[in-house]
Amino acid sequence: AKKARRSQKILIIGAGFIGLHLAQIFSQAKKKVHVIELKDQVLPGLIPSGLALWVKDLFEARGVRITLGVRLETLREKEGRLSNGDRVGVDLAIAAIGIRTNWEVVQGTSIAVGEGIVVNDRMETSRSGIYACGDVAEYRDFFTGESRLNPNLVSAAEQGRTVAAALLGKSDRHPGLISINTFRCFGCELVSLGRIEADVGDRLLEEGDVERKFYKRMIFRDGRLKGLSFFNIPVDSGLYYKLVRERVSLEGKEERLFREPFLLGKAVAQRASKA
Ligand SMILES: Cc1cc2nc3c(=O)[nH]c(=O)nc-3n(C[C@H](O)[C@H](O)[C@H](O)COP(=O)(O)OP(=O)(O)OC[C@H]3O[C@@H](n4cnc5c(N)ncnc54)[C@H](O)[C@@H]3O)c2cc1C
Incomplete structure (x- = not known):
């Protein structure tokens, strides 16, 4: 902890949720923060690539440097060498490269x-x-x-x-894993649930305004919600999780739900749980 307080140049390896949280906190503490990421977007696999550009801009506008598509090759003394040949000054390096199961x-x-x-x-x-x-x-x-x-x-x-x-001998079966993520950064809120990208035959509804800082994407298949990615749209992600998990039919209501996600989500989920 003492070292972190004394360090000025912080290198964060990995632009996932934890890496970006660290980047936010260190940049607010007036440190010089550099995030490097192996993949070609921040929050890879967690949000659509277009939205990832907004998140990257949000961090860069606050002075966080982000380099994509690189790995750390060596770290010696106070210098890191990246796979693109760049050399970066480092007082403290933090690996935020995900979890590995201990089985x-x-x-x-x-x-x-x-x-x-x-x-x-x-x-x-x-x-x-x-x-x-x-x-x-x-x-x-x-x-x-x-x-x-x-x-x-x-x-x-x-x-x-x-x-x-x-x-307890009940017949409940788990229907399968659905991703759900919420993330707050610099006063903005991100929610992603289920599928991030549309597959062939899916219906994709998408709208965003970079100036007004909002973005929403919903993916439907046969009238059922498969996924959503929201940026600064205040919704109860638990309700939407339920709509996806229970494969609630939203046939004919997709566009209304997309236009008014906070009003309609609750009503539809309540009706579904009574049915
Ligand atoms: C920094 C961080 C932030 C996260 N943020 C979010 C978030 O915002 N939203 C979200 O949905 N998920 C988040 N997660 C993930 C979430 O915490 C985990 O998915 C969830 O806690 C997993 O539950 P679990 O019961 O499998 O394991 P844990 O919650 O890890 O519970 C396992 C428990 O078992 C104990 N234990 C281990 N070995 C033994 C032993 N031999 N004997 C006795 N006890 C033992 C551990 O101490 C621990 O308390 C985050 C994870 C991390 C690390």
């Missing part, structure tokens, strides 16, 4: 592991009677069926409920 607890057993501990729709591992859930669990994606992790609080709580139901 040591099942190492050496017959329990199947991939990126995490593989589970079925009751959160049961490949060994009957042994369950895993939360950050450590690898399960199928709600939309694509691909096996993956989903390290967030909403998912952890939902998986916990699934295990409890399974242990």
